[in-house]
Amino acid sequence: MEKAIEVRDLHKRFGDTHAVQGVTFDVRQGEIFSLLGPNGAGKTTTISILSCLLQPNDGDAFVLGHSVVREPMAVKAAIGVVPQELALYEDLSARENLDFWGKMYGLRGPALRQRVDEVLALIGLVDRQKGAVRKFSGGMKRRLNIGIALLNRPQILILDEPTVGIDPQSRRSILDSVKDFNRQGTTVLYTTHYMEEAQELSAHIAIMDQGKLIALGTHEELVHIVGELDRLQLAVNVPAEAVLEPWQATEGVHKVSAADGVVTLLVDDSNQVLPKLFEAATRAKARITSVDIQEPNLEAVFLHLTGRALRD
């Protein structure tokens, strides 16, 4: 299958901060590809380079064969970008926004009008096309924000954490829309720090942390990194630090980390290990107040690779 995006050893520095360090991955045409990682992992910087907003210090990336360094205009003509924050002219109407952005994508005259009508229908804002955007609800603004990126019928749609801070219903709607776009043939590059989104949407997932790409593959391939390890989340009635050492030393425990009063462990077999954990807790004068057992997932992968939870 042909590659829609090829990223080759990308580096980007901001002063002393090495925001992107040697990132390399490919996105196949027609797939949904997710960049997964916590805040500050370098996802947005990578996206910005692919959108030709930033120039890499080293390396290059190719979008449909066009270099982002040497052929930015060709790249921009082929992509649609949905930024994380809303980027709309709130004092203009929805139609005026789409009209303007359509022109920026090179659409004119009847072709522009027709495409604006199509996008308005697609995002469900036909009835509200003339009102000022400042009066829209948050969900409506988000839909318009996405609609703008669809004006030029992009071959590649790039979405930068589009579901941050929104209600579950709107989130569901966005995820369904992404799948729809993909079904229509659009390649999607999707960044998120929500494991379940990456899991649901993507054919391939790249996990980033601290500027580096630390894992790449399908969901099954990534989960296999942690093998058959179970993931346990235990809450205790004492500061979590009191049990970290005794539990780390417990047989069958591979990784232990604590955050927000909850201790997360990767263990061989939860049935075998749990009683030992209870004993260790008692010896440490702690009481386990809740137990959550999870099948291996991307959170576990991240924890395994970095020693930290995805949402640390």
Place this chain on the structure above:
Amino acid sequence: MKLFDIAFKEILRSLRNAFFLFFGLGVPLLATVIFYFAFGGAGSGDGFELPVTQVQVVNLDQGGSAYGGFSAGQILVDFLRSEEMADLVQVTEAADPAAARAAVDRQEAGVAVIIPAGLTEVAFGPGKEATIELYQDPTLTLGPSIVKAIVSQFVDGFAGSKIALEVATEQLAAYNVPVDDDLRQQIALAYGQWAQELGASQQGGSNALFQLRAPAGEEAGNEGLLQMVALIMAGMMVFYAFYTAVASSMTILQEHEAGTLARLFTTPTSQGAILGGKFLASGVTVALQVAVLLTFSHLVFGIDWGEPAAIALVALGTVVVATGLGILLNSLLKNTRQAGIVYGGVLTVMGIGGMVGVFSGQMPGSGSGVDLASLVTPQGWAVRGYGLLLQGMGPLEVLPTTAVLLGLGVVFFVVGVWRFNRRFA
């Protein structure tokens, strides 16, 4: 083409922005209307309406039977109360000098006229000297000076008679010619008659002793007070053109903060088109503002700005320099939160600096120290351009000033664009 799309979008947003309309049109019109109202409607052509000065009068001069009950002081009081003085002074008689002064201190009157006892004696008799005191509110200038002129002229009439009498008496005595009352009366009557004839020759707009004319060049354009309002209007126009230019260029920073600028950069639109569209919008907006204010001032106030070609040159210069400075200043800002310092600080100081000649009532281009000081700012050059228009200068005469404005504008523009290009590279 995209450059014009961006410019059009900017202009559309500006016209829908209340803040923008307020600064661009509302404020200069408001300020000019205040000045226009202040001077009672300059366009009427009647000139400046002199204020009616409240005057407290104390007449301690009772005259006396020796003078047939005649009192010089009462003549002065009657004169001040006369109909011909009614447009200039309104008289209230006070009980005593302290009361009159107190009334001035309380700002119930602008001037107190204190006529001393014995004025008649001095004027017509052997008395040596008398002084009429004018006690005035030091915060006033015009009213008291008018009252002083009136009272002085009156007093000089009596003084002249007294001097004539004394000179004749002393001179005749020096030549051993006796002077009796009959002779004194002859002298007084003769002088009085002469003074009356002289006074008559100075009535009705004519003056046999003094022919006045305005300085050459003063007749061009607008009459006196309207010229002053026109100058203020020009100052306001320039002042707010620069505000408009900064505000419209500031949309670059606003879009940067809102994320729409980054979004624009993700489209296949060149940076040149993006920034160029914004700068074009800024220039068009300022041009629109200048055109509206020039037209408004001409239609409503009747201000004659001069030859169309000259007006176009000065307006062009104003637009270019204001737009250029707006771009430069915005390129120096980190974000829109620093807008206040630009509006309130930099632009206001520069603007007032450029208008300092206007405030001192001097026509721009006079070459005085104040006028030259204003040329430190680009606003000063722009005001100079309008000043030249108001003095009836044509296209050739305003060309040097326009050239300076264009030159400054281009320099500001180039530096500002360079900075923006570096920032968004």
Place this chain on the structure above:
Amino acid sequence: MRILDLTFKDLRQLVLDWKAGVFLVAMPVIFTLMFGYVFGGIGAPEDLRLPVGFLDRDGGSVLSKGLYDLLEGSAAIRPVALDEDVDLEDLDRQVRDEDLAAVVIVPEGYSERLLAGELVPLEGVLLEDSAAGQTAQGELQAAVNRLVGAVQAAQLSAEMYEQEAGFAGDAARQSYFDAALDRALTAWEDPPLRVVEGSVGAEEEKTVETVGNAFAHSSPSMIIQFAIAGIMGAGEILVLERKSRVLQRLLTTAMSRWQIILGHFLAMLVMILAQVVLLVVFAQVALQVNYFQAPLGVLALGVALALFIASLGLLIGTLARTNEHVIIFTLILMFVLSGLGGAWMPLEFTSTAFQTVGHLMPTAWAIDGLENIVVRGLGNSSALAPAGILLAWAVVIFALAVWRFRTE
């Protein structure tokens, strides 16, 4: 206590915002200096009389010299002798640009013709619509009237002598006439009836005269104008509080609406009072504007002004929805209150209607109050009425702001 916590928080935000320092201190100082300079505060010549160009084409005749001497004695104008070959166009320009208040030209043969009994006009060039031109016109007219009066006095004296005794010949007559003319002109140097001006405060509160100090006029105006401008920063704090939902959060705490509004109000009050004090001290020390001659009066006015303007700031903060609204409302108020109140130009120079409207403005009262002290030289009691008016306004505006805040 919580009120003061809120007040200190606001003040801290203002102090940290260096732009506030520009608005509150730097700009009023700059503008005071600028306007004071423009209206003659710095570098003004020692002789403040209006210069009037004197072009003698009569070759230094007795009457042209006499006229010059009479003009020298004027309290309002001073003659500036011009060379005979001076460029007349340049003279016109100097009058137009008000470098000279006027030019008077004594024509050739003036003395001879006047002495022969002919009324010969002098030529005057001036701007009749300007204050300087009008003053010059008045003084020139008075001087020439005195001059011809002196000639007439001498003529009369000669006629009386002729009538009573008779001259021996023309030479005797001329000699007599010259002596009489000389006496008359000398008499006009110190006329028996004259007008003197006084303009200091009431006797019992007589204080230092500051009439000649142009900053005494610009300082009060600029203090008031920029005190109004200064509330922009405080108004923005309120707007930001509302937009960022911090206000809503405050309302979920134990603080009542009253406490919140009082906290903000106190911050504005302290800020404006500090500004007024700073500017008064600056004017006193650097510009010799004698505010300290009536310290209690200045304090009363300063406090009343601060209360009034702080109330305005509070009202703006409750009405404005965005920062831009704050700027618009503040500037409108500044223009209207300053422009109509006489901060830009003395109300004396405006139309009667404008003066009437102007004196409805509390700013006009504030300017009057401060000028009572620094220009009229009046004492503390002169500040009472203006301060009272400002306080009344403050109460009304504050009540409006509170009502608005409590109902939003």
